[in-house]
Amino acid sequence: MNGQLDHRRLYRLPWSLTDNVISWLEPTKECNIYCEGCYSANAKGSHKTLAQIDADLDVFERYRQTDAISVAGGDPLVHPDIVEVVGRITRRGLKPVVNTNGHGLTDDLLRRLKKAGLAGFTFHVDSLQSRPGWKGASELELNRLRLEYAERVAEVGGISCAFNSTVYEKTLPFVPEILDWARRHADKVHVLVFIAFRAALQNRFDSFLGERPVDLEEITYTKAAPQRTDITAQEIVGEIRKRFPEFEPAAYLNGTEAPDSFKWLMTLLVGDEERFYGSAGPKFVELSQVWNHLVRGRYLGYVPPSVHARARSLLAFSAVDRGLRKAARAWLGAASRNPLRLAKPLHLQSVMIIQPVDMMDDGRQSMCDSCPDMTVHEGQLVWSCRLEERLKYGQLLRFQPKKADKSSVPADA
Numbered sequence: 303m304n305g306q307l308d309h310r311r312l313y314r315l316p317w318s319l320t321d322n323v324i325s326w327l328e329p330t331k332e333c334n335i336y337c338e339g340c341y342s343a344n345a346k347g348s349h350k351t352l353a354q355i356d357a358d359l360d361v362f363e364r365y366r367q368t369d370a371i372s373v374a375g376g377d378p379l380v381h382p383d384i385v386e387v388v389g390r391i392t393r394r395g396l397k398p399v400v401n402t403n404g405h406g407l408t409d410d411l412l413r414r415l416k417k418a419g420l421a422g423f424t425f426h427v428d429s430l431q432s433r434p435g436w437k438g439a440s441e442l443e444l445n446r447l448r449l450e451y452a453e454r455v456a457e458v459g460g461i462s463c464a465f466n467s468t469v470y471e472k473t474l475p476f477v478p479e480i481l482d483w484a485r486r487h488a489d490k491v492h493v494l495v496f497i498a499f500r501a502a503l504q505n506r507f508d509s510f511l512g513e514r515p516v517d518l519e520e521i522t523y524t525k526a527a528p529q530r531t532d533i534t535a536q537e538i539v540g541e542i543r544k545r546f547p548e549f550e551p552a553a554y555l556n557g558t559e560a561p562d563s564f565k566w567l568m569t570l571l572v573g574d575e576e577r578f579y580g581s582a583g584p585k586f587v588e589l590s591q592v593w594n595h596l597v598r599g600r601y602l603g604y605v606p607p608s609v610h611a612r613a614r615s616l617l618a619f620s621a622v623d624r625g626l627r628k629a630a631r632a633w634l635g636a637a638s639r640n641p642l643r644l645a646k647p648l649h650l651q652s653v654m655i656i657q658p659v660d661m662m663d664d665g666r667q668s669m670c671d672s673c674p675d676m677t678v679h680e681g682q683l684v685w686s687c688r689l690e691e692r693l694k695y696g697q698l699l700r701f702q703p704k705k706a707d708k709s710s711v712p713a714d715a
């Protein structure tokens with residue numbers, strides 16, 4: 303294996319604009335910390351009213367079949383009615399999943415969210431956040447904080463627990479360590495999400511609103527310090543495989559302009575506290591997505607922690623899935639050398655790698671085809687990663703490569 307992924311060998315996730323696993327609700331733009339890679343401006347007091355939130359949910363339900371609602375922001379926990387927001391999503395028969403930095407999560411709030419029907423947390427924890435009490439902490443030191451959140455969620459029970467981290471050039475080498483930490487706590491950590499850092503490239507492109515040139519200074523995602531903005535999902539996989547060669551992605555979403563890019567890349571790992579045994583393959587993902595849609599009318603987004611803990615029974619799908627067959631063989635081989643392994647629980651852990659907007663050389667932007675993170679702006683579905691453009695300019699910007707500076711052309715050219 304040369305390590306290069308071929309999208310034609312993976313399962314193209316069946317999600318679409320109108321039928322998707324999640325939708326992205328922003329009840330507020332206010333946040334209580336600062337993250338370097340955030341797409342969103344921090345706007346104090348920008349909480350939507352419950353009526354506005356209901357209107358956004360109506361738009362999702364009108365245009366889109368959806369399994370879960372990502373309640374994001376800003377940090378949704380600073381919204382004074384967050385428990386009611388979660389309750390309203392639950393009452394619509396959707397799964398509420400709160401995307402938070404975790405800083406505002408008290409035990410009382412956690413219990414009330416659970417009572418309101420919360421299906422999952424996605425905690426955003428990474429080392430380029432200014433987080434009170436954790437200034438200068440490395441990715442590895444932050445595993446202590448991740449564990450604290452995971453333990454608190456596990457104590458309440460029945461809530462899926464995911465962690466996401468933005469991947470910067472300097473944090474890329476730590477991705478396998480974070481995954482290894484998650485493996486050791488697979489009973490409490492069900493999903494990991496790695497998001498490649500992106501920012502608008504003012505030095506390479508001019509931006510326009512229609513024909514009018516626009517200064518990008520006002521947009522949040524131009525503000526981060528200069529650094530790589532082209533880390534790919536494939537590169538993150540390469541980094542992980544240095545440590546976990548059994549890491550085999552199974553399914554993907556492609557880019558709108560680059561069909562062979564991996565914008566959302568899904569891997570389902572089977573492992574116990576000792577090691578990973580392998581990854582489920584494309585057939586298993588296809589079966590689970592199609593079956594869920596057939597039976598429940600929706601593609602499958604979040605599953606309860608009990609499903610992640612049932613990897614042993616999922617090995618029955620070895621009959622149709624090569625990846626699970628390989629994992630089952632590796633597990634049985636390890637058990638034959640040490641039968642005690644048979645007594646240990648086997649977990650299914652999901653890793654999603656997201657490669658957001660890619661700027662093409664000619665100024666086109668390759669978005670995630672069938673974007674799961676669509677949000678609502680003025681009654682329309684819009685990409686949440688580019689909501690700032692809609693808010694500031696009323697429409698999306700157009701980009702064009704900067705014209706070559708004639709003064710830099712050699713005289714004899």
Ligand code: SF4
Binds near residue numbers: 565688
């Ligand atoms: S298009 Fe933007 S909002 Fe949609 S999934 Fe990709 S990065 Fe997220």
